[in-house]
Amino acid sequence: MARITIDPITRLEGHGRIDIFLNDQGMVENTFFQIPELRGFEQFCVGRMAEEMPVITNRICGVCPEAHHLAATKALDAVFGAEPTGAAKKLRELLYMAFFVTDHTTHFYALGGPDFIVGPDAPPAERNILGVARKVGLEVAGEVIACRKRNHEIITFLGGKSIHPVAGVPGGWSRAITSVERTQIEDIARRNIEFAIFSLSIFERIVLKNPLYLDLVTSDVYLHRTYSMGTVDAGNRANFYDGMIRVVDPEGAEFIKYNPSEYREHIAERVEAWTYLKYPYLKKVGWKGLTDGIGSGIYTATPLSRLNVSEGMATSLANAEYQRMYETFGCKKITAARYEPIHHRLATHWARLIELLYSSERMLELALDPEITSPETRNIPDPARFVGEGVGSVEAPRGTLTHHYVTDERGVLTKVNMIVGTTNNYAPISMSIKRAAEKLITGNAPDESILNRVEMAFRLYDPCLSCATHFLPGKMPLTVSIRDSQGGLLREMRRKG
Amino acid sequence: MRETGTVIIGMGNRLLSDDGVGIAVAAAVAERLKQYMNLTVTELHIGGIRLMEAMAGFKRAVVVDAMLSGAPPGTVRRFDPKDFVTTKNTFSSHDTDFATAYDLGRMAGVPLPEQVSFWGIEAREFDLFGERFTDEVAAAVPGAVNLIVAQITEWEGAA
Numbered sequence: 227m228a229r230i231t232i233d234p235i236t237r238l239e240g241h242g243r244i245d246i247f248l249n250d251q252g253m254v255e256n257t258f259f260q261i262p263e264l265r266g267f268e269q270f271c272v273g274r275m276a277e278e279m280p281v282i283t284n285r286i287c288g289v290c291p292e293a294h295h296l297a298a299t300k301a302l303d304a305v306f307g308a309e310p311t312g313a314a315k316k317l318r319e320l321l322y323m324a325f326f327v328t329d330h331t332t333h334f335y336a337l338g339g340p341d342f343i344v345g346p347d348a349p350p351a352e353r354n355i356l357g358v359a360r361k362v363g364l365e366v367a368g369e370v371i372a373c374r375k376r377n378h379e380i381i382t383f384l385g386g387k388s389i390h391p392v393a394g395v396p397g398g399w400s401r402a403i404t405s406v407e408r409t410q411i412e413d414i415a416r417r418n419i420e421f422a423i424f425s426l427s428i429f430e431r432i433v434l435k436n437p438l439y440l441d442l443v444t445s446d447v448y449l450h451r452t453y454s455m456g457t458v459d460a461g462n463r464a465n466f467y468d469g470m471i472r473v474v475d476p477e478g479a480e481f482i483k484y485n486p487s488e489y490r491e492h493i494a495e496r497v498e499a500w501t502y503l504k505y506p507y508l509k510k511v512g513w514k515g516l517t518d519g520i521g522s523g524i525y526t527a528t529p530l531s532r533l534n535v536s537e538g539m540a541t542s543l544a545n546a547e548y549q550r551m552y553e554t555f556g557c558k559k560i561t562a563a564r565y566e567p568i569h570h571r572l573a574t575h576w577a578r579l580i581e582l583l584y585s586s587e588r589m590l591e592l593a594l595d596p597e598i599t600s601p602e603t604r605n606i607p608d609p610a611r612f613v614g615e616g617v618g619s620v621e622a623p624r625g626t627l628t629h630h631y632v633t634d635e636r637g638v639l640t641k642v643n644m645i646v647g648t649t650n651n652y653a654p655i656s657m658s659i660k661r662a663a664e665k666l667i668t669g670n671a672p673d674e675s676i677l678n679r680v681e682m683a684f685r686l687y688d689p690c691l692s693c694a695t696h697f698l699p700g701k702m703p704l705t706v707s708i709r710d711s712q713g714g715l716l717r718e719m720r721r722k723g
Numbered sequence: 724m725r726e727t728g729t730v731i732i733g734m735g736n737r738l739l740s741d742d743g744v745g746i747a748v749a750a751a752v753a754e755r756l757k758q759y760m761n762l763t764v765t766e767l768h769i770g771g772i773r774l775m776e777a778m779a780g781f782k783r784a785v786v787v788d789a790m791l792s793g794a795p796p797g798t799v800r801r802f803d804p805k806d807f808v809t810t811k812n813t814f815s816s817h818d819t820d821f822a823t824a825y826d827l828g829r830m831a832g833v834p835l836p837e838q839v840s841f842w843g844i845e846a847r848e849f850d851l852f853g854e855r856f857t858d859e860v861a862a863a864v865p866g867a868v869n870l871i872v873a874q875i876t877e878w879e880g881a882a
Binding site: 266267269282285286289291302332337354355356359367368370371372374375378389390500692 | 826
């Protein structure tokens with residue numbers, strides 16, 4: 227079997243690369259997205275006090291420390307049997323909405339958007355946030371920076387520290403907010419809403435109104451009919467901080483809905499010899515290999531899948547955009563508020579913008595909630611209610627994040643398990659890369675097209691490799707080698723960092 | 724807004740063995756120099772736009788990071804700003820490389836330092852959870868601190 231390797235980590239042989247295997251006929255046989263793991267996390271944690279986890283796990287990943295901090299804090303609520311106060315839950319969610327706004331904004335303008343706004347075939351030197359600003363207007367650069375800055379300020383004072391929040395404690399949140407701070411948050415939330423609407427208008431103007439780009443979004447290049455997963459509130463609408471995990475099948479019928487603490491009854495992990503990372507799948511459907519359809523247990527946990535499981539959005543402006551997206555794809559309504567799932571993966575970029583608007587609106591709702599300035603931010607854990615085991619789950623920007631801790635009777639950790647956002651999507655990412663390779667590798671597509679279409683496949687999931695893995699040194703150089711079935715080099719493509 | 728003072732940014736993850744060496748060196752440099760000058764020390768786990776933002780408002784910036792260049796572990800190197808991207812954490816896979824982020828900042832009118840220097844310390848163990856450096860890297864810390872102290876002192880003297 228021939229093998230094509232796209233290796234973004236030039237100096238770490240055998241780590242973090244894309245392998246494309248060709249058969250004797252020169253067709254794509256299979257593709258594997260191999261990423262390295264960080265070693266020794268469980269050993270590092272076991273023997274420590276469980277309370278340390280919110281400040282240890284928030285250092286696993288430089289991109290979403292807030293998500294790990296909240297999942298860890300929620301796991302501690304369960305370990306200590308301490309239900310947080312109403313104000314504490316709202317403060318946690320408020321911080322989280324500010325985080326979602328910065329994260330989704332950054333992804334759209336810096337990473338995902340350039341493919342559409344600058345164009346999928348533009349030279350890589352232009353296909354970045356500077357290219358976006360040149361096309362949309364230079365003021366957008368200032369808008370993106372200002373959006374990040376104002377939300378980072380909220381995260382810093384609500385979280386107690388910049389970058390790595392420390393305010394989460396079992397049973398609550400260690401910091402209340404003043405009415406002056408509340409006013410500031412309200413103002414920022416309003417500006418976030420305006421910015422989200424502006425971002426959706428750019429998407430409409432540049433992508434949806436351009437038949438070429440609209441065709442790309444709605445084409446079957448990255449179409450996989452998998453199950454969809456997301457967290458929903460009591461009304462079955464998307465919520466990022468708390469709720470039940472809902473899974474719908476490829477047709478949109480509810481398959482299961484469960485409390486995150488029951489994840490092990492529903493999710494199993496497939497171990498394959500070629501990679502350290504495990505492929506999670508739905509236990510009750512089973513592992514059928516890297517294939518989609520109702521008979522395959524592969525599921526997706528992304529902004530798009532969260533919308534697929536949701537009975538509309540819980541805020542009005544985001545809900546109107548939600549309806550527009552499904553109607554653009556010609557999806558039929560299957561309940562009063564929900565449509566058939568969208569399986570076109572490039573729509574994930576659109577879904578991310580709808581989530582940006584939802585997060586902004588939800589932030590405003592929380593800022594206007596009278597309880598948000600309550601000083602009652604913590605229930606002190608009662609030793610009589612100590613449990614010694616707990617699962618904490620949130621929707622991270624890149625998928626459902628689960629932390630699971632077991633302690634001894636003193637609260638010392640004896641077992642730690644995590645399923646991070648990207649891990650959920652490991653199988654779908656591999657399938658999207660395969661699809662891109664099938665469409666392009668065997669044709670006469672130019673080098674740059676192949677490199678970019680393969681990159682686009684994983685960029686739409688924004689895989690957070692630093693969570694489960696160690697990430698890339700330097701820029702991301704790509705090398706694609708195409709070899710014949712004897713291993714002889716036919717063609718080599720290289721993009722320098 | 725007028726830019727003032729110097730920021731020293733230690734990059735990496737303190738929980739990942741040698742990956743935290745930049746943070747330790749930055750802290751040690753700041754300890755040596757803070758009584759003599761307006762020096763701020765910051766820790767950062769991710770590069771790209773975050774790194775550009777961490778420099779905003781300062782006149783000068785020094786970045787210290789682990790590197791994986793193939794040199795013997797413990798090797799200390801100073802990079803030209805045009806080589807920015809070659810250290811381990813100055814790039815963010817979720818947004819962009821530092822050079823693009825710097826241009827973005829300029830475009831957005833962010834007050835950025837006139838002088839930026841990058842220091843890399845070759846790591847050996849960087850994907851294993853642990854709070855200790857390997858021997859070669861631990862041994863390189865005092866030398867790296869001296870070199871960076873000398874560089875900042877030279878900047879200050881020239882100012």
